[in-house]
Amino acid sequence: MTDVTTEHGPRRDRVAERRAATRREIIDAAWILAQDKGLAEFTLRDLADAIGLRAPSLYTHFASKDAIYDAMFAQGWADFVEVSLAWLPELPEQPRASLKVAARVFFDFAVENPVRYQLMHQRVIPGFAPSPESYAPSLRMQEIARHIFENLGTTDPADLDIWTALVSGMAHQQIANDLGGTRWSDQLDRVMDMFADGIGLPH
Amino acid sequence: MTDVTTEHGPRRDRVAERRAATRREIIDAAWILAQDKGLAEFTLRDLADAIGLRAPSLYTHFASKDAIYDAMFAQGWADFVEVSLAWLPELPEQPRASLKVAARVFFDFAVENPVRYQLMHQRVIPGFAPSPESYAPSLRMQEIARHIFENLGTTDPADLDIWTALVSGMAHQQIANDLGGTRWSDQLDRVMDMFADGIGLPH
DNA sequence: GTCTATACTGTGATAGAC
DNA sequence: GTCTATCACAGTATAGAC
Numbered sequence: 087m088t089d090v091t092t093e094h095g096p097r098r099d100r101v102a103e104r105r106a107a108t109r110r111e112i113i114d115a116a117w118i119l120a121q122d123k124g125l126a127e128f129t130l131r132d133l134a135d136a137i138g139l140r141a142p143s144l145y146t147h148f149a150s151k152d153a154i155y156d157a158m159f160a161q162g163w164a165d166f167v168e169v170s171l172a173w174l175p176e177l178p179e180q181p182r183a184s185l186k187v188a189a190r191v192f193f194d195f196a197v198e199n200p201v202r203y204q205l206m207h208q209r210v211i212p213g214f215a216p217s218p219e220s221y222a223p224s225l226r227m228q229e230i231a232r233h234i235f236e237n238l239g240t241t242d243p244a245d246l247d248i249w250t251a252l253v254s255g256m257a258h259q260q261i262a263n264d265l266g267g268t269r270w271s272d273q274l275d276r277v278m279d280m281f282a283d284g285i286g287l288p289h
Numbered sequence: 290m291t292d293v294t295t296e297h298g299p300r301r302d303r304v305a306e307r308r309a310a311t312r313r314e315i316i317d318a319a320w321i322l323a324q325d326k327g328l329a330e331f332t333l334r335d336l337a338d339a340i341g342l343r344a345p346s347l348y349t350h351f352a353s354k355d356a357i358y359d360a361m362f363a364q365g366w367a368d369f370v371e372v373s374l375a376w377l378p379e380l381p382e383q384p385r386a387s388l389k390v391a392a393r394v395f396f397d398f399a400v401e402n403p404v405r406y407q408l409m410h411q412r413v414i415p416g417f418a419p420s421p422e423s424y425a426p427s428l429r430m431q432e433i434a435r436h437i438f439e440n441l442g443t444t445d446p447a448d449l450d451i452w453t454a455l456v457s458g459m460a461h462q463q464i465a466n467d468l469g470g471t472r473w474s475d476q477l478d479r480v481m482d483m484f485a486d487g488i489g490l491p492h
Numbered sequence: 493g494t495c496t497a498t499a500c501t502g503t504g505a506t507a508g509a510c
Numbered sequence: 511g512t513c514t515a516t517c518a519c520a521g522t523a524t525a526g527a528c
Contacts, residue, residue, distance in 0.1 A: 101493085108494095126415035129520065142522080143495050151521065207465075208411050212329035247462065248476050255458015259450065262410075273451050280487030284479065308511095333504065345506080346512050354504065 109147050111137050113157050120158075120201045126211055152214050155205065159216045162206045163223035166195055170230050181238045181287050186278045188234055189253045193274055196257035203261060207254065238287065245285050252277055312350050314340050316360050323361075323404050329414055355417050358408065362419045365409045366426035369398055373433050384441045384490050389481045391437055392456045396477055399460035406464060410457065441490065448488050455480055 115136040119128035130151055134141040148154045173191050177184045196203045204210045206224075216224075235246050256277060260270040318339040322331035333354055337344040351357045376394050380387045399406040407413045409427075419427075438449050459480060463473040 105493095124415060130522085131520085140496055142497085142524090145522075146494060204412070208413070209407075209465075210411070210413055210415075212327060212413075212415070244472075244476055247472060248459075248480060251458040251462040251473060251476075252455055252480070253458075255454040255456075255461065256451075258458065258461065259454040262412075269447075269450060270454060273447055273454075276487065277451055277455070280483045283486060284483030332502080334502090343513060344504085345514085348505075349511055 155214050156217050156220045160220035162202045167223050182282045189278050192253050193257045200261045358417050359420050359423045363423035365405045370426050385485045392481050395456050396460045403464045
């Protein structure tokens with residue numbers, strides 16, 4: 087609380103590292119169980135079993151099951167920010183092509199892991215709402231998207247609203263009605279052309 | 290099971306009517322509680338209390354809580370079919386205008402009752418999946434949509450897929466990010482124009 | 493400071509009396 | 511057909527062993 091961190095240096099880090107490692111172990115196991123049994127279906131006893139702990143011991147690391155969801159939510163968005171930033175330099179100069187690549191990055195990230203998509207975009211967990219801290223990476227992502235659109239020469243914020251609705255709408259349909267297929271995936275570029283024409287982007 | 294219904298006529302109907310009335314009473318109360326406390330948050334004890342029954346008595350009318358969701362799901366889609374059929378004769382001759390009205394009908398129905406939208410389009414209830422019978426009105430709706438698109442002169446089934454993704458995507462964003470506002474509602478006609486241009490509909 | 497044993501509360505669901 | 515009583519199992523709280 088006071089000057090604990092400087093008391094005697096190296097010891098402290100080991101403890102913190104072990105704690106962080108256990109937290110990560112819990113979250114990793116939670117993702118696997120969520121994909122396996124469903125996001126809301128796995129129990130804390132399942133989760134504890136998966137990493138060789140007793141259920142109450144989880145409370146040493148997380149205040150509640152919702153706190154675990156919260157960490158997963160934050161991680162999902164952080165991963166998406168990371169993927170997006172990695173793609174940023176790769177975006178084509180040509181605005182229309184750039185739009186298509188950006189849409190594909192979003193779409194693929196969503197379809198690649200439907201459970202993660204559920205947690206990030208739907209309110210699937212009864213009573214769960216992300217904390218402000220966990221919501222932060224999501225806001226960060228909006229900034230990145232806004233940046234991409236500025237580079238496109240677009241100034242109307244409504245354009246970004248529409249783009250978000252279209253791409254997430256396509257991803258949602260793909261996940262809900264043709265998981266593993268390409269029924270909507272195949273149409274994504276067409277939709278992007280419609281959008282590009284609509285906001286007056288040059289060919 | 291055998292010839293019970295014909296045993297002595299009038300008596301039988303009264304019983305059936307009372308049963309149907311109670312079922313309706315349960316479902317109506319469930320919708321109110323769902324809007325009030327959340328779709329998954331209301332308990333069977335809440336529901337029973339609301340209509341002056343004990344929780345176990347609900348099992349006389351529904352086999353499980355999921356069976357209640359199932360009936361709500363079916364009713365939601367049946368209502369949407371009804372609303373759509375009522376609009377069908379009112380659709381403008383002009384294809385583009387017709388598209389916009391149809392989109393508005395879908396969008397307004399979704400936004401008007403977010404909880405119903407959740408149940409109909411998202412998998413918000415852990416473990417709940419609609420029964421084939423309850424899913425039927427949803428298929429009926431697809432038929433109606435296909436009929437509308439045929440009247441537009443559209444033959445490519447992918448066009449309807451895209452249209453569905455766009456309109457539901459817009460509705461989802463409106464519900465999730467600006468409930469009660471018009472941020473996406475105001476852009477719906479623009480999106481429909483983009484779509485109409487994209488599939489080559491005349492002005 | 494980490495984990496275990498035990499127990500509490502609220503949930504959907506069932507059994508049997510009336 | 512509705513009741514009372516009760517079940518199994520969920521998330522969660524706490525006391526104490528090491």
